[in-house]
Amino acid sequence: MGGGKGGIGKSMVSANLGVAxxxxxxxxxxxxxxxxxxxxxxxxxxxxxxxxxSDFLRRNKAQLExxxxxxxxxxxxxxxxxxxxxxxANLKYAQxxxxxxxxxxxxADYLILDLGAGTSFNTIDFFxxxxxGVLVMxxxxxxxxxxxxxxxAAFFRKLQQVExxxxxxxxxxxxxxxxxxxxxxxxxxxxxxxxxxPAIADRLERELSAFRIRLIVNQARTDADLSVGASVAAAWKxxxxxxxxxxxxxxxxxxxxxxxxxxxxxxxxxxxxxxxTAILGIATRILTLDGSPQRSTP
Amino acid sequence: MKPFELQTxxxxxxxxxxxxxxxxxxxxxxxxxxxxxxxxxVYALVDEGQVDExxxxxxxxxEILSDEELRAEYDKDLGLPARRLMDAVSTGGEVxxxxxxxxxxxxxxxxAASGAEDQTGHLSTQVPExxxxxxxxxxxxxPVEDSETAMTGRGGEGEAGAHATEPRVExxxxxxxxxxxxxxxxxxxxxxxxxxxxxxxxxxxxxxxVPVASIQPQVSVGGTGTGAASDESxxxxxxxxxxxxxxxxxxxxxxxxxVPGVVAASxxxxxxxxxxxxxxxxxxxxxxxxxxGGDASVAASAAVPTPGSAGAVSALAPVSDAQLPATAAVxxxxxxxxxxxxxxxxxxxxxxxxxPAAAPVVPTQGxxxxxxxxxxxxxxxxxxxxxxASETSAAPxxxxxxSASPVPTASQAPEAESTALVPVRAxxxxxxxxxxxxxxxxxxxxxxxxPQIAQxxxxxxxxxxxxxxxxxxxxxxxxxPRIPDIPPDAEFNGELLRxxxxxxxxxxxxxxxxTRITRMHLENVEADRYSLLPPSVxxxxxxxxxxxxxxxxxxxxxxxxxxxxxxxxxxx
Numbered sequence: 001m002g003g004g005k006g007g008i009g010k011s012m013v014s015a016n017l018g019v020a021x022x023x024x025x026x027x028x029x030x031x032x033x034x035x036x037x038x039x040x041x042x043x044x045x046x047x048x049x050x051x052x053x054s055d056f057l058r059r060n061k062a063q064l065e066x067x068x069x070x071x072x073x074x075x076x077x078x079x080x081x082x083x084x085x086x087x088x089a090n091l092k093y094a095q096x097x098x099x100x101x102x103x104x105x106x107x108a109d110y111l112i113l114d115l116g117a118g119t120s121f122n123t124i125d126f127f128x129x130x131x132x133g134v135l136v137m138x139x140x141x142x143x144x145x146x147x148x149x150x151x152x153a154a155f156f157r158k159l160q161q162v163e164x165x166x167x168x169x170x171x172x173x174x175x176x177x178x179x180x181x182x183x184x185x186x187x188x189x190x191x192x193x194x195x196x197x198p199a200i201a202d203r204l205e206r207e208l209s210a211f212r213i214r215l216i217v218n219q220a221r222t223d224a225d226l227s228v229g230a231s232v233a234a235a236w237k238x239x240x241x242x243x244x245x246x247x248x249x250x251x252x253x254x255x256x257x258x259x260x261x262x263x264x265x266x267x268x269x270x271x272x273x274x275x276x277t278a279i280l281g282i283a284t285r286i287l288t289l290d291g292s293p294q295r296s297t298p
Numbered sequence: 299m300k301p302f303e304l305q306t307x308x309x310x311x312x313x314x315x316x317x318x319x320x321x322x323x324x325x326x327x328x329x330x331x332x333x334x335x336x337x338x339x340v341y342a343l344v345d346e347g348q349v350d351e352x353x354x355x356x357x358x359x360x361e362i363l364s365d366e367e368l369r370a371e372y373d374k375d376l377g378l379p380a381r382r383l384m385d386a387v388s389t390g391g392e393v394x395x396x397x398x399x400x401x402x403x404x405x406x407x408x409x410a411a412s413g414a415e416d417q418t419g420h421l422s423t424q425v426p427e428x429x430x431x432x433x434x435x436x437x438x439x440x441p442v443e444d445s446e447t448a449m450t451g452r453g454g455e456g457e458a459g460a461h462a463t464e465p466r467v468e469x470x471x472x473x474x475x476x477x478x479x480x481x482x483x484x485x486x487x488x489x490x491x492x493x494x495x496x497x498x499x500x501x502x503x504x505x506x507x508v509p510v511a512s513i514q515p516q517v518s519v520g521g522t523g524t525g526a527a528s529d530e531s532x533x534x535x536x537x538x539x540x541x542x543x544x545x546x547x548x549x550x551x552x553x554x555x556x557v558p559g560v561v562a563a564s565x566x567x568x569x570x571x572x573x574x575x576x577x578x579x580x581x582x583x584x585x586x587x588x589x590x591g592g593d594a595s596v597a598a599s600a601a602v603p604t605p606g607s608a609g610a611v612s613a614l615a616p617v618s619d620a621q622l623p624a625t626a627a628v629x630x631x632x633x634x635x636x637x638x639x640x641x642x643x644x645x646x647x648x649x650x651x652x653x654p655a656a657a658p659v660v661p662t663q664g665x666x667x668x669x670x671x672x673x674x675x676x677x678x679x680x681x682x683x684x685x686x687a688s689e690t691s692a693a694p695x696x697x698x699x700x701s702a703s704p705v706p707t708a709s710q711a712p713e714a715e716s717t718a719l720v721p722v723r724a725x726x727x728x729x730x731x732x733x734x735x736x737x738x739x740x741x742x743x744x745x746x747x748x749p750q751i752a753q754x755x756x757x758x759x760x761x762x763x764x765x766x767x768x769x770x771x772x773x774x775x776x777x778x779p780r781i782p783d784i785p786p787d788a789e790f791n792g793e794l795l796r797x798x799x800x801x802x803x804x805x806x807x808x809x810x811x812x813t814r815i816t817r818m819h820l821e822n823v824e825a826d827r828y829s830l831l832p833p834s835v836x837x838x839x840x841x842x843x844x845x846x847x848x849x850x851x852x853x854x855x856x857x858x859x860x861x862x863x864x865x866x867x868x869x870x
Contacts, residue, residue: 145342231332231339234312238302238333238352239344 002127002154003136004146006037006117009218010136012260013250013279014114015043019267020283021110022076029068029108031079033099033126034116035091038081044071045263049080056102057095064102073268077108091122100129117146119153128158132286134214134247137232139225144232151213151236151244158211162204209242216282217249225249247285250278302352306376307359310352315378319364323851326360330849335812357842357852364853762786790841790850790858792826798848799824813843820844828863837863 001014014030022028032040032053041049051067056079068077091099103111113130115123127133133154137147194201217229229246236244250256253275259266267276308315311325333340333352340349362368788794799809806824810817819840822830831837838856845855 139338141338141341144338148343228338231337234332235337235339235343239348 002115004150016267016279026109028110032081041080052080124157139228214245219252220249221252248282790855792824796824
């Protein structure tokens with residue numbers, strides 16, 4: 001669950017989506033990877049947790065199970081973010097690898113990673129790990145701008161990850177150092193790779209197109225806002241040739257805001273509200289995409 | 299993963315290659331909205347230059363794909379099979395299906411093409427005979443081209459193709475004997491075939507002035523069963539045609555019958571040469587009628603026929619009866635919509651060819667009625683050669699051209715001027731309208747009020763169709779401030795442009811910044827200070843960018859505004 005910009009409801013969507021999926025029968029583990037800015041536990045109404053992710057990261061032989069806390073919602077558990085260590089945001093490479101490995105090894109049906117704002121590698125690496133990279137955005141230029149930036153960064157990180165596999169390090173290096181507005185170089189990267197080796201380019205292309213970003217538009221205030229997701233997906237495809245899926249739009253809803261004030265997920269507090277209904281719809285779509293509950297990391 | 303720079307116009311507009319014109323226009327409006335400078339979806343997505351470039355490509359795509367000729371050329375470049383008729387048919391909807399039953403649309407198209415060829419053959423033969431008409435040469439040329447186009451255009455053949463060929467062969471002989479001709483027609487045929495014949499007839503008519511009435515009847519026939527069709531055709535002869543039409547698209551055979559009728563008309567036209575009757579135009583009406591499909595259109599056709607030449611009609615009627623079996627309905631659908639505008643022209647004279655083309659464009663809508671109106675003109679002519687027509691009926695060759703028209707080759711357009719046939723290309727409704735003027739201009743033609751009326755009605759229909767399309771388009775766009783409703787026939791003068799701009803909530807300076815057109819020019823455009831504006835070449839560019847910026851149809855705006863400015867300039 002990423003989005004680039006802060007304050008767009010990533011944590012709120014994560015928490016409620018977790019509730020929705022858990023209510024539908026899946027075992028869900030929420031992980032607050034917003035290192036240094038964690039607050040997912042608050043969204044869920046879990047008090048200040050005793051064990052957090054930083055405990056797990058700091059101790060050499062810690063088990064992930066030790067830091068999992070129940071949320072009060074059946075089948076939904078939480079790993080709270082690090083909130084006590086002031087340097088928690090600066091995850092070291094080894095720590096990150098350890099966390100990634102461990103997370104991939106958990107037994108939950110759904111693993112929901114609530115990412116922080118920004119496009120640092122620490123954030124992006126979690127994002128591209130996901131089966132469903134969910135991008136939350138508001139129908140506002142600032143958010144859209146950051147969302148695009150985030151998506152581009154994610155794709156290039158993905159490229160970078162597979163680069164050694166395809167022998168295109170130089171190309172990716174070039175692409176990454178061009179300025180941000182030019183993700184069109186993705187086409188160039190592919191074109192160049194194709195010149196080198198068409199077979200590799202095909203695989204690369206397949207790999208890139210297999211990485212689907214799913215959009216959620218949050219706080220839609222008008223009917224036009226509801227279609228922003230589709231517009232963004234269309235524009236993204238037009239310019240980059242990459243599909244984006246629109247999971248849905250969540251209407252701006254005072255109930256959601258009130259629920260946060262009460263430190264309860266709106267889905268629990270007001271299950272009949274517009275926001276709750278929209279989130280249920282999104283959860284249904286995710287379940288449909290997966291066919292049957294599987295582990296994934298939105 | 300294809301950068302938009304490499305996308306085809308169809309991909310750019312995200313429409314299938316078979317998309318009808320309205321769909322293309324709607325897609326354009328939707329996408330210009332999506333990629334407008336103030337659209338949130340492209341904010342910070344890519345360089346502004348890239349978005350500008352995309353918008354430019356969108357406008358290009360619209361320009362190319364909304365022009366029948368250019369689109370045909372472009373399709374050829376892409377290696378796509380010609381698809382004009384297909385479009386028309388698809389628009390026709392029910393009718394097409396009814397007629398089509400056996401074959402698919404593609405197949406139909408193929409048939410039409412072949413039919414066109416046949417017709418062309420006929421035409422050429424006839425021409426010599428008719429020599430009197432005066433422009434035999436032109437006529438011949440036209441047919442040939444048509445046939446060619448038809449050939450190329452028709453991707454799909456199959457059964458349809460087979461039918462087509464058969465007709466062809468027979469048609470040639472047809473000139474000599476009715477029987478053969480009819481026989482050929484009898485086999486069920488697709489509309490495409492019919493339509494083509496209709497178109498041809500129109501052309502012929504324009505050239506020759508054959509009795510229109512006969513043709514119309516046929517149309518109506520298409521709507522109803524065969525038997526009914528024959529009756530109808532007769533009625534039309536008498537002038538009743540309109541009523542009969544009711545038409546039930548269902549019977550493909552019936553449709554075929556209609557076609558024959560058309561053929562007959564064309565034949566008559568050929569004969570008439572001596573007579574100079576107006577009839578030639580009559581065929582055009584028929585076309586329109588077909589379009590209506592089996593419905594209202596019929597009535598329209600009826601109206602047209604009435605014009606007079608009952609006698610002529612009657613002569614034709616026989617023919618139609620025999621042929622009835624063929625496929626009246628089919629053609630109608632195709633041309634119907636577009637037709638209306640074209641028809642009018644055809645009635646005028648040369649326009650006939652153009653008419654067919656236009657018909658395809660318009661298709662769908664209520665247009666049929668208007669088409670009918672257009673028809674009327676022919677009626678007068680009919681009187682001239684009822685008998686001959688019947689004789690010629692064999693010849694009827696028809697119209698194949700019509701089918702060709704769909705293909706729209708550039709060459710055809712020129713032809714229109716030379717002869718009645720010419721019109722064909724006009725296909726686009728808009729183009730068609732201008733043509734009428736030419737038709738009227740024709741020397742020696744006895745143009746009655748009827749043609750004029752027909753024109754008007756045709757135009758009205760076309761406009762109605764346009765209005766619908768634009769409504770749909772405007773419905774699709776939400777995000778931007780709504781622009782005032784612009785009537786489809788609105789002239790884009792400076793004041794209207796200013797209103798639209800203000801409705802969009804942008805200042806002149808903003809427009810100037812975005813389009814990089816100097817503010818002075820924009821002010822002069824809005825103030826209609828034509829004399830202060832740059833030469834039309836540049837002015838066109840300015841208007842296109844301005845229209846794009848305002849979310850208007852660049853082509854329409856520039857055409858309309860330039861017409862106004864040249865009009866004013868001419869007065870001075």
